[in-house]
Amino acid sequence: MYKYYCLNPISDVGLEKLTEEYVPAGTMEKADAVLVRSANLHDTEFSKNLKVIARAGAGVNNIPLERCAEEGIVVFNTPGANANGVKELVIAGMFLASRDIIGGINWVQENEEDGNIAKDAEKAKKAFAGCELEGKKLGVIGLGAIGVLVANAATNLGMDVYGYDPYVSVDSAWRLSRSIHHAKTVDELYQGCDYITIHVPAMEQTKGMIDKDAIGLMKKGVVVLNFARDVLVDEEAMVDALLSGHVKHYVSDFPTPVTAGVKGAIVIPHLGASTEESEDNCARMAVKQLRDYLENGNIKNS
């Protein structure tokens, strides 16, 4: 009977299938199979028994892939399983950047005790006025499961969507989303868009891709959204651009000391995939892959 260990809480809906037939290992050292969400495994020693790691999420930058390959440990992730949850938060991020919802909520909380809200409401309307997304240009960098969903949702909001992905052909992205105009280069996307959202994995080629030079090409007043990974953005350069007003808002799902408290930074504590539905989907997919590997030897990452 295989032993499993969950390094992070994983949705019960997914785990049901494991607990029926497998037993909890109690510790990582005794596990044949490990389920993980965001815990960092780079400095973790693996047991001799460990055969498989299933990551309930898309990014695998918390897992030492080379070491796993050397030690014969199979690694799965759950591409697409939380894409809808992330997409919805990206769209919410665009709304937060274009309408001062947070400023308005804070204003009401601060003023309701005085009973002056009705009198001062006209002032608030002016102070918290925003702009609409319809008709604005959105650049989507990375046309995987999340990027394509964001592109489609933004199109439905009336945005003009441009996509760029060096690994996805124009034809295949076109099949997934009829709404994407294709930017031939990422520079073309930087130069033309009012909102830019990044949906690429953290790899050597993508680390720091949104740097001073990339930001310099962007339009003044651009909104940049990062729900992919913190390391994709040179945050020192981003903060300079926020302070100078070149970037109007940096909406990030990664709290870091660099952006903390900076005007224009809208930072969320990595909540993109934190919905009941996404957590259930990821857990179900992770458990299915893990069992299919242990019981049938199948390596199918979907």
Ligand code: MLT
């Ligand atoms: C992902 O890579 O899909 C996310 O980091 C998921 C999560 O929040 O666990």
